[in-house]
Amino acid sequence: MTISATNMRYWWVNHKQTARQEISGGYLWAPLCEANGVRSQFYDNMRQAAPGDIVLSFANGIISQVGVVLDYASPAKKPEPFGTVGENWSDAGWILPVRWTPMAKPVRPKDMIATIGPLLPQKYSPIHPVSGNGNQKAYLAEIDKSVFDIIALSSGNEFALESLVRVADATNEVIDRVDDAAQAAIENSSSLEATIKRQLILARRGQGLFRSRAMKLGRTCRLTHLGNPSLLTASHIKPWRICDANERLDGANGLVLAPHVDRLFDRGYISFENDGRVLVSKRLAEIDLIHLGLLDACRSPGEIFDRSQIKYLGFHRDRVFLG
Amino acid sequence: MTISATNMRYWWVNHKQTARQEISGGYLWAPLCEANGVRSQFYDNMRQAAPGDIVLSFANGIISQVGVVLDYASPAKKPEPFGTVGENWSDAGWILPVRWTPMAKPVRPKDMIATIGPLLPQKYSPIHPVSGNGNQKAYLAEIDKSVFDIIALSSGNEFALESLVRVADATNEVIDRVDDAAQAAIENSSSLEATIKRQLILARRGQGLFRSRAMKLGRTCRLTHLGNPSLLTASHIKPWRICDANERLDGANGLVLAPHVDRLFDRGYISFENDGRVLVSKRLAEIDLIHLGLLDACRSPGEIFDRSQIKYLGFHRDRVFLG
Secondary structure, eight states, X not given: OOOOGGXXXXXXXXXXXXXXXXXXXTEEEEXXXXXXXXXXHHHHHHHHXXXXXXXXXXXXXXXXXXXXXXXXXXXXXXXXXXXXXTTTXXXXXXXXXXXXXXXXXXXXXXXXXXXHGGXXXXXXXXXOTTTOOBOTTOSEEEEOHHXXXXXXXXXXXXXXXXXXXXXXXXXXXHHHHHHHHHHHHHHHOSSSOXXXXXHHHHHHTTOHHHHHHXXXXXXXXXXXXXXXXXXXXXXXXXXXXXXXXXXXHOGXXXXXXXXXXXXXXXXXXXXXXXXXXXXXXXXXXXXXXXXXXXXXXXXXXXXXXXXXXHHHHHHIIXXXXXX | OOOOGGGOOEEEEEOGGGHHHHHHHTEEEEESSOTTSOOOHHHHHHHHOOTTOEEEEEETTEEEEEEEEOSOOEEEEOOGGGTTTXXXXXXXXXXXXXXXXXXXXXXXXXXXXHHHGGGSOSSSOSBOTTTOOBOTTOSEEEEOHHHHHHHHHHHTOOOOHHHHHHHHHOOOHHHHHHHHHHHHHHHHOSSSOHHXXXXXXXXXXXXXXXXXXXXXXXXXXXXXXXXXXXXXXXXXXXXXXXXXXHHHHOGGGEEEEOHHHHHHHHTTSEEEOTTSOEEEOTTSOHHHHHHTTOHHHHHSOOOOOOGGGHHHHHHIIIIIOOO
């Protein structure tokens, strides 16, 4: 995930009705697919955006914010602050953490469409290359650096390496806030018993009943063979924040891992085949695996998973693993 | 930390006024030293107790609970639920997580003092070996297995391997609750600004301003040389829960570490000399370091620390490192 200007990509988002929520929340959110169940390149692009990428925020005909992607997209339910907006969207989607900065001078792309029109992508353009009107189907669209440069120039902002470097220090507060909101929903639930509430909240940190149950399926880390319980983490295969109550406490949704292996798994840098083989994301530099002393472990055949874990592993490969 | 019956130790606690809070909270708490500043073996024993050890709970002349130590003691302020009880105790102390189980039949040691008196320790006994009255100075006292066996027999409880094995799955909820209480204190503070509150809370998870500041003192893990920011953890050297506001946000109190190194450091299994050499606790099995691939890294000279970090490192060696 080394941030380098060379492989940095540029994006343009058409927020539609949720600009306010997404800007103030520091993220983008899109459903998995369109209301009719069809996949969309504009939504699939959520998974393409990488830390250090730049996003132009377009709403009501104006670009007024520029963002830096802080992290890869994670599976997340539709954010609470959306309220009734986007009621036709599925609840399952992606959240992409972005640090937004207001532009010194907002830019109306329509005013410069003669210049930028020819530079916009032929397919999946965010606005019409001649009229400059927003593309109704568009959400997150990739744009050429030249389009960004023209808009940045008109906006009077200087987006230099400085903001990119700061990304390296930035933190995934967005995901913590999503988790906090899910926890608050549990705490405020009138249908859940107090003891269940407590266990659901403990499970967020891989503790309590969830941990005891996960431990029954394996007491050592499958990559490092570490067996000291005080050093092992019980990780959710399908992330806690998008689980229902049963999945949050299901031991089969748990994987007992050493802390560094847990981090790789949680962030989608590694995943597993059902037969136990390790999948390593192309987003992870080999040097990181070497530093962590996990290169050999990632190449060994591994142990087959329990049948009960298969559905959760499938979710992890599809939605968490960065590929 | 492998739990084995062979090196298991037996303890007896004289709760005094805080039995209710300690039993319901699932812990023992003792100040660092007596009110006059003198150290006490009974308080120092807090650091001797290890996961899997057994504790008899003695209050008002009766033993009515038996506990299993869940984790090593951690530095912790006097628990909130103590209220005005123990006002003469210093605020700095140790918390020891214990899972308590009520005895089937409470036991009055005085009734069997002729039997157990001769088996009690000559020095640092919890009760007088002849009168059976509680020793006013005593808090946590070590007892011989024979004393425990006699009391367990009278109590009608069966304390078998089962409860010990469950310790391995148990989780450190006590420390999470201490952290939660400290966070609630921040949230409810009327003297702190909202932006500071937010940063203090983010710092609990090694995020926000604290992380950016810690990153300025080092961008790679000093043991593994890992440099991928999305895999690094910014750890407090002096634990967040006992820091004041400045210490919670001080970058010099931060150490950027790979997740598994962070876990070892946080749990006191390793610490550092000021010159960078790694200290490894005798409580950590070498096999764990081998599994984590850290054996060589722990033996290399390491890099000297910044002057600003020395006072925090001193705290870590004294109070967090298990020695």
